[in-house]
Amino acid sequence: MMSHPVGKSFSEFFETVVLQSEQDIITAQTREYYADFFNPKYFVRADILSSKTLQGVGEKFTVYVIQIELPFTKYTIEKRYNLFFDLYKKIETQYKNLDLQSTTFPAKKIFGSFAQTTIEHRKLHLNKFLHFLSEHYKKEEMVEFLEFLEIKKRLEMMKRNQMYDPIPKFADNAEKFSLDDQQALTYLTLFNKKPKVLSNSFKEFEYFFIEKRPKLSKIAIKKLFYGDDQLNGLIHICGRFDVKSDSHLTCGSGLNLIVKLLDYEYNKEAEFYNQIFGSTNYRDIMCLYFEEHIKGKGFKPCKVAALKLLYIFMNHNPNMSISSILQSEETIQEYETWKTQQSTTSIKAENYNKI
Numbered sequence: 001m002m003s004h005p006v007g008k009s010f011s012e013f014f015e016t017v018v019l020q021s022e023q024d025i026i027t028a029q030t031r032e033y034y035a036d037f038f039n040p041k042y043f044v045r046a047d048i049l050s051s052k053t054l055q056g057v058g059e060k061f062t063v064y065v066i067q068i069e070l071p072f073t074k075y076t077i078e079k080r081y082n083l084f085f086d087l088y089k090k091i092e093t094q095y096k097n098l099d100l101q102s103t104t105f106p107a108k109k110i111f112g113s114f115a116q117t118t119i120e121h122r123k124l125h126l127n128k129f130l131h132f133l134s135e136h137y138k139k140e141e142m143v144e145f146l147e148f149l150e151i152k153k154r155l156e157m158m159k160r161n162q163m164y165d166p167i168p169k170f171a172d173n174a175e176k177f178s179l180d181d182q183q184a185l186t187y188l189t190l191f192n193k194k195p196k197v198l199s200n201s202f203k204e205f206e207y208f209f210i211e212k213r214p215k216l217s218k219i220a221i222k223k224l225f226y227g228d229d230q231l232n233g234l235i236h237i238c239g240r241f242d243v244k245s246d247s248h249l250t251c252g253s254g255l256n257l258i259v260k261l262l263d264y265e266y267n268k269e270a271e272f273y274n275q276i277f278g279s280t281n282y283r284d285i286m287c288l289y290f291e292e293h294i295k296g297k298g299f300k301p302c303k304v305a306a307l308k309l310l311y312i313f314m315n316h317n318p319n320m321s322i323s324s325i326l327q328s329e330e331t332i333q334e335y336e337t338w339k340t341q342q343s344t345t346s347i348k349a350e351n352y353n354k355i
Contacts, residue, residue: 030143030152037146038138043211045069046130046149049076051119062119064126068149069211073204077150081106081113084126087148091133095140103129180214188224192231198240202253210266221276226284234258235280239288239306251293252301259305262312277309278316285313285325295331307338 036042046068053062063078088105091098106122133145146152177185187205194201208214216224227233238254262277264270293306314322326332 030147031141033152034143034146038141044137044146044149045134048123048127048130051123053114060114062114064123066130068151070151073154074207075154081122083148084129087144088129090144091142095142098136098140103132105129176217176219178217181216181220184214184216185220185223188227188231188233191237198237199250199253202257206257206260213268215269218272221272225276235284236287239293248293248300248302252305255288255293255302255305255309259308274312278313280313291326291328291331294326294334295328307335310335311339311342
């Protein structure tokens with residue numbers, strides 16, 4: 001008797017329709033999760049920094065260390081060649097319009113995969129492959145690439161540690177804030193929520209600011225400097241240091257962050273930032289604790305930054321006496337000496353440019 005092919009038909013139906021439909025739903029949900037990363041304002045960069053060969057349980061393998069840069073963070077992951085190859089096959093199958101041949105993806109090898117020449121060859125061409133995907137992932141909405149870079153895992157980790165919040169809590173002026181404003185002010189919430197990791201948070205913000213170069217409104221800049229009723233601004237946060245350990249690492253990062261916001265080389269909108277910083281009232285400017293950062297002959301990460309900020313502030317307020325900011329004669333002398341050196345350096349630079 002001939003058997004009825006119902007079982008086979010159902011199996012084919014299940015594999016080709018049901019499983020495929022589930023996969024489509026998962027892909028659609030993942031694409032929705034990554035929607036912001038397909039926006040022109042976002043960027044994803046990936047570079048292979050190095051490689052290392054490791055000895056696992058019963059096997060030897062090589063991993064490639066990849067550095068991923070996003071608008072608001074930078075991190076590294078490690079991937080084996082097989083994972084790169086799996087990604088390549090997925091992209092090749094699902095994105096027919098891409099000219100993957102131009103990436104010259106390195107072929108699999110049965111023997112000699114641990115030879116240094118093979119590892120270096122793979123590193124070079126895998127890096128080109130990542131660069132190619134970085135250029136094309138937005139147009140194709142290539143979620144497989146973003147998943148490979150473990151971006152979702154990174155974002156979830158940041159959320160758990162309150163280091164990433166895509167919607168800052170500034171409802172009173174929310175309608176006035178651009179996307180750049182909102183992204184920058186997200187960090188102000190972070191600075192207030194996680195005071196124990198300020199140094200890392202300052203670096204995250206500095207990287208975001210220098211790489212993305214956001215154009216902030218004056219309202220957002222003022223809020224960034226001075227905060228509001230619920231949050232402290234940079235002026236009230238960046239001058240802090242750990243009194244118990246006499247550590248100046250955190251305030252060094254914070255004060256240097258403000259210096260860069262005011263620096264025309266780092267910030268094309270520095271004029272607005274300087275105007276706002278220069279108009280800081282006496283009560284607020286004293287929150288930067290210039291005296292504590294400048295005094296003493298030893299090296300402190302915050303010392304030069306404090307001198308620079310005081311110099312900028314005094315230039316905006318020529319009628320204010322330096323003795324109203326610094327109390328001790330020793331600290332005042334330290335500042336005056338530094339100011340003279342700065343003036344001499346500026347004159348030499350001007351003369352050199354004339355020549």
